[in-house]
Amino acid sequence: MFSVLVSIALSALTLGALEPFGTKFLPEGNVTTGIEGGTSATFTVGNTTYPLYFEGGAGEALQQVIADDLAEIFGHVKEIRFRARAVAEEGVTIISVGKYPVSYEATDDDMSLPFTHWFSFPGVRTLRPEALKDEFTRVVTYNGQKYLLVTKDLIKAYRTAWRQKQRNAEAYEKLDTFVSSLNDLAQGGITIDELPRSVPEMHYLEELSDEGLAELRSPQAIQGFARSFQRMTQVVRPSILRVFEREYYREAYDSNGWEDVPLSGKLYTELFFIEDGELHSSLWPLMYVGGEWKIYIIE
Amino acid sequence: MKSYPRKNERFLKATLLIFATCWPLIGASEVVFEARFDGTDAHEWNTGQAHNFFIEPEEGIFSAQMENRVPESPPARYAVVEVDLDPTESFRLTWNELVEFEGFGRANFGLFSSDLIAENRTRINLPQLLSASTVNLGLSGSNREGFGSYDMTVVDRNRMNKGQGGSGAGRDFSGQWLQCEIVYEREQGDVRFIVSSIAEEDETNVLLDFDTTVAGFSTDMVHLGFSNYPIGLTPNQIWTTHPDSVARVEVKNIVLEGSRLSNAQQKPGLEVSSVVSGKESVLVEESFEIGATVKNRGSIDIHADRALIFLSEDRHQDEDDYQLQQTGDSSFEVFADPFMAGDERTFSGVVMATDSTPSGRYFVIVEFLTRAEDALVFDTRNLVNVSDKQITVNNPDDKPVIETGTTAEIKTEQDGSRSFLFPFWAEEGMSHTVLSFGDITSRVGTTVSNILGNGEFLEARFPIDLTREFEFFRVGVEKPQEPTEPVIQPLPLEIAFQIYPRDQHGQIGGVRSPNWKPHRQNIVTRQDEAGHYEPYRKCVAHVWDGSPINLAKYLEGYSENQQLFEDDAFLSWRVNGVSTGFRVGLQSALSEVETFERLNVEVAIASDALVLDHLIITIIPPETVTEFEDWHRENSDLAWLDELPIPYGWVILEGGGVFGPLIEPKDPEPEDCETQRWQKPKHQDDFYHPAGIYKMRSEVAANGAGHQAIFNASGILITSGISAGSADRSAPLSLSNRTSDHEDTDVRPFIWALQIDGNPVGRSPFVSYLNLSAPALFEGHTLSRYFERRPPLLPNTNPLNPGTCQPTPE
Missing domain, CATH: 3.10.450 (Nuclear Transport Factor 2; Chain: A,)
Structure with a gap:
């Protein structure tokens, strides 16, 4: 991982320079993570609606874009299954098979929210886009409420996709x-x-x-x-x-x-x-x- | 090479200062490898076209003229230096580049595997067979001002192309100095390209910023520099349709940083390959048993000054033993199962000449690859004798195929492969001339021979008496000294993942359950399964229920040595590159049918981390097994097959020869048949039917079913095994068939079967189900059950001969 200094340098170099010249994008709105309340960015399976937690925060307009798109992708899903996060027992090494290390935690500026569960949709085929493979599978729990985690990388992927949509x-x-x-x-x-x-x-x-x-x-x-x-x-x-x-x-x-x-x-x-x-x-x-x-x- | 404009060079220096200040580290890892290439290292660079690549040491500029024209003799169009970087760990490559184009010129700069430097035959499109690994930036011109294209090529160790490109207006980056950077972060699997122009003082204008995720890179991706084989382009690539186009490139300030040195740099002398290949000669009795797996993929290219050899023919010793396959317009390849320790096999190939074959001298080029080249001695009893430097033909029985006493010089290629060339005679009217390729034994005191094709040491498994003090001596030469005392005491037994015969499947049983029985690779085709999975040859599925997996239970002799094998002080384990104990739990949500996770497992002696064996565990959810069983049960009624036409037993091939037309399959169904039940034959090349060369599809029957027929290089119908075509309950999409369930009822169960057999393959993430995500390496019991429901041949029928129509129903 880059040092903080490098991250700043990279951000400075890339900010606003990712897109073709002259393209204006819709504002993303106030940045929240979703736990502040008032957000309409949720995910519904069957009769149950789950709030989304946007790791590191995302603009409210972008949050709605993400929520709407996830609803389309998983519109046929009828059941969600939660599985507790694997906890190391004596003599067992927990390994991560996705892109995130075992030590991965969802983080925010002010707090660290450990993810507590995995979620999946058993018995159906979802044909997830590649960008969703490791990015929409975790749950964080805050004040007893389960939030489906939208990772920073997924937010980034959606931002890129949304801008592509605006350009076209x-x-x-x-x-x-x-x-x-x-x-x-x-x-x-x-x-x-x-x-x-x-x-x-x-x-x-x-x-x-x-x-x-x-x-x-x-x-x-x-x-x-x-x-x-x-x-x-x-x-x-x-x-x-x-x-x-x-x-x-x-x-x-x-x-x-x-x-x-x-x-x-x-x-x-x-x-x-x-x-x-x-x-x-x-x-x-x-x-x-x-x-x-x-x-x-x-x- | 100083004729190109260099814009704003003074600003470049300021920018470089920023980069140097901000990026001292690669992630959290310490930079242990750093190389700056300033042109003083000219002697270390290699090129096949010295007239096109120059180094200006005074200015530290590397200049290249990259021609679209494919040179007459490969390899060429590259200039590289081999670096000591370990590309499996994090690294950063930065450089400045100035490029100008004439027409559709193209230039690529980055890190390449050796397969991209030498001539290669990899293809860029589906079905993909990409490089072993590369990250490079390619820039291209066009014939319109202001138009151009770019490719940020990222091919990971799974040969997945994760790159991105674009073209069109505003994509011409020529005529300006560019700051280019490629960063790989191993921990996140992240690769980032940043290309900036140095437009104004204190300001860079980012032109390209691309982020992608990879599964890691091959250890062979250590060739830094220019190459015009950026991903495995075929000769008819669009750029080469403009052969006069040229790219002129200047590159400077090349800096490569890495967080680890190559293995050879870290542990000289301890790696298996170093041990085996580092000595001059071969095996000596009592030294060690070489339980070697010899990769017996060879290619035999027939070269002639006119069309002669047009075909080859399978000659099976037993089913799935080997196949003789055509590889292109002038060659064929011989494939067989990997050799096992103790194997003894005789291979024969058949070269056929037509009745009109003119007499003359022709050449057979046999290529073979070996990283343990001097550990191979070729058996002198056979047709061709191979020593270190030459091949002697010794063929008293089969004259006039090859002249007795003919010798040929071995040519060692830069990528480590060796080739030799020897002449043989073909006579008018000759047919079925048998070339016997020799046999192989791999036991103590004997030689390992593989006259046919290439012999690549894929594994050197260590024997019961494990010592690290190996010595190798030429056969027949006395040992010059007594062996030194072994450093490590002999192991009590061989450490290896137990493999089972194909017909043994499911749980191992006893205390070793719920683990399933692993199997060894048994698919070897032109899709290069071995190369794709190297060094893994064994695989097994594991149905994951959330419980930890005991890796030691896969070891041979576990029941008798459980305590020893589960002792972390004795054995060490790595899973996907991470050190673990023998019990591993997964941090995963895996539960959706058809999804899978691949675990690359290594077992080693804890005291020195010397890897003893490898195993792929394909983790699948229970739903995949349930779905397959349900499908198998629900598809027991095969009455729908009655409406399908009978496939043809072979297709006649026309054309061929080095300078002749490409080989084309001739439609076996006469045009005057009352109804045309089969579409015309086409070429075939994908992971579903890896050994298939030609294919035919039937009409869509009234019940929606269809039939696929797959033919081998000889045009013979393949009737069993993974490469066979099969009856489809639902014919695939076509212009006139728009209601297909083909993917759900025929393709997905095939993928489930492969996964249950242990193959880490799934649906290609790219455009529907046109290909598998990777080649399969083992066809097992479950795939056989799939073919019970989707048979390649209709029950109680024999294939039709070409030129006949379908029989009239009684």
């Missing part, structure tokens, strides 16, 4: 619209003909052959598309932690051999859906191409 506001609005229309189709609110765009226009296939295009436009393909969504209970709005803006390579094969085709700078995300209370991922990813979200077909 139009794309994210269109993502919501796109997912909403798929949801309408899934829930019978609209028919396949009432989608904002035709089914072929909703797809993105690189180097699409005439044969592939014809197949995409075939009545069977369009009906298959409709059926695939009509079976779903809900199309889940992608977490902002799962919208990526990074280089992604697709390998193409042609007469010249294998070639890695860069899709630089494009936004993409994965799409999940709920059926019979289970979360499923058997869908193609979405790619933001030419100002529209499209279903990215990977052969």
Whole structure:
């Protein structure tokens, strides 16, 4: 870990310099940890609502962004299980299998809140974004109340994701619209003909052959598309932690051999859906191409 | 190399002062390694292109011209110096860089493993087979002013690419001095890149700031410098489609700090590899028993001036023994199970020539890798005799394949691999010419031979009479002196994690339960399972109920030696790099189906920490076992298979040869069949079917099922084992099949089976279920049960011959 001096130096160097020039971001609001009371940033499982504890503090607006996103990610969860933190007994070495050392404690400026429990969602698949893997699994207890811990790194990841969303506001609005229309189709609110765009226009296939295009436009393909969504209970709005803006390579094969085709700078995300209370991922990813979200077909 | 603009150099010095003041330490660890490269160390740098890399000692500037054009002979396009850093611990690398591009020029600077310096065949895309480890910064130009791209490449020891890149407008960082920094914090697993321009006095403008988390780095990531193989690029990468593009780079003020020296620096002479390879020659009777595991992956590249050798053929001695596989357009590889102590095996490969094969001289290049090169002596009874310096062909029976008496010089590569090349004859009309590759014995007093391919010492297990005073002498040469007194008294028994035959699974039983039975790696394919998990070869699953795990129970002889094995004064343990006792508890929330945690367990003699054995424990929640059992029970009705077409027994391959077209599988289903039940064959390369080279998928049946067929390098249908294609209860997504349950009903149970068999693999975190997160290393009982429900072959049917249509239903 860096020394305090280094941390200050790093902060000074990076503050405000992480983002492209000229981008203005929404204010994050008053910084609290969540134990001060009055916060609406909570997490609900079944009929029980748990408050969130934001390690090191987070702006209230950002807290709400995080709470809303966690609600989307774990919306299908029906049960939460708490397991007491492992305590060393004689002759047993406690090891940490995640990124945090055994000695890790949630900390605040004025206090150290030991985490007391783990929590998890048994019996269901959650398909957590990578950023949540080690970051949303602990409970801290304060005045007898269990708080689900949102770690500093998770706050940081959300801040980055939120800013990315603000930089690409139009794309994210269109993502919501796109997912909403798929949801309408899934829930019978609209028919396949009432989608904002035709089914072929909703797809993105690189180097699409005439044969592939014809197949995409075939009545069977369009009906298959409709059926695939009509079976779903809900199309889940992608977490902002799962919208990526990074280089992604697709390998193409042609007469010249294998070639890695860069899709630089494009936004993409994965799409999940709920059926019979289970979360499923058997869908193609979405790619933001030419100002529209499209279903990215990977052969 | 002084033609580039150097902007604001005076401000650079001020910035450097800040850095030097603020960052004296790497985390809480003391800096024990620090190297500043100022150009006076020129003699220590290595390059394959001396005309493109220069050092200006007076100014301390390293200049490089990085060409996109792939040189005719590898390796090239690198300039590195090997450092004594231990990259598994925290480190910081800082440097200043000025780069200019012509076109799509590209330059990478950082720390590399040896696989990125030598020629490599790793790929950048799914399925990924990335470098063993690297952290480097790559900058690229483009053909539009103001446009460029960057890559902050981070490949960890699990070969996961955790980096980030971007391109487009505003990403051209050329023409300005950059302050670059890469910091690795081992404790948090954190890697941070910071790239700043020195724009104004007392001010830096941060261009890139990227944070990522890694599982650690390989010990081999000790090559500092430039490389244009930044991650394992294929020759047809987009940059190499612009071969005339060039990047010109100047780098200075290179500082590398680390919190630990490399192992060799810390404990000279005590590491296994040093002991084995540090002496000139080989084994001597009574010295020690070398229970060596020889990695028998070899590659045999057939080079000819015209298309000749087009195919190879499997010749199994027993199931899963070995496979002969094609690796590219001009080579094939031979794989087999790892050797065990006491193994005796004979290998044979088959080189086939076509009827039209012209007579001529051709060359077979056999590559082999060994870190214990001088501890290997190749058996003289076999086809090719290998000594330290040359190979002599001694093949009286198989003439004219290889001329008797032919010798070849061994060439040692920079990465430690050695290769040799010898000629053989092929005659017109020749076919099925057998090359016998020799046998292996690994017992006291005999030699270890592995004529085929590479022999890499993956382990040197210590014998019953453990001494640290090993001496090695060339066979047939008298020992020059008496051995010294052993430093350590002999151990009473061998310390090793007990492994069990494949058909023995589940709990060990007795006092050793609830621990399950570990197994040894039995998957060896072109996906390089051994390299991925090195030095781990054994694995086991553990169903976690929150109770501590007793690691000693995995040891052979535990029941009889419980007290000794559970004595911390006798054995020491490390789990994921942390010292522990023999009982460990987990700080984890693990309970969601399909999630897992990987424990890397090392056992050592407490008195000297010499690691004796390694074991991967894959921690899984009970839910994974429950889900798999439920799935297996609920899928007992296989009537749905009746609607599937029969797979073809092989696909005919066309093309091939060094200068010929790429090998392509020909569609075995005639076009004039009444209905086309199978899609055309395609190439195949992923961790699900690691030995598969070609694949076919069937039509989607009316009941939604589908069939997958996987073929080996010879185009032969693989009908068993992990690489086999299988019937799918739900055909995967396609343009016309939009209602697939394939992932839930076919793919996830496959992953559960692998995990229950002990494999630390899961769903790839990257774009759906297109690949596993890592290659599997053991296929066991549970995977066999998976195939009971998803068979590769339909019941009571034989595969079809190419050129025939599906039989008409009776």
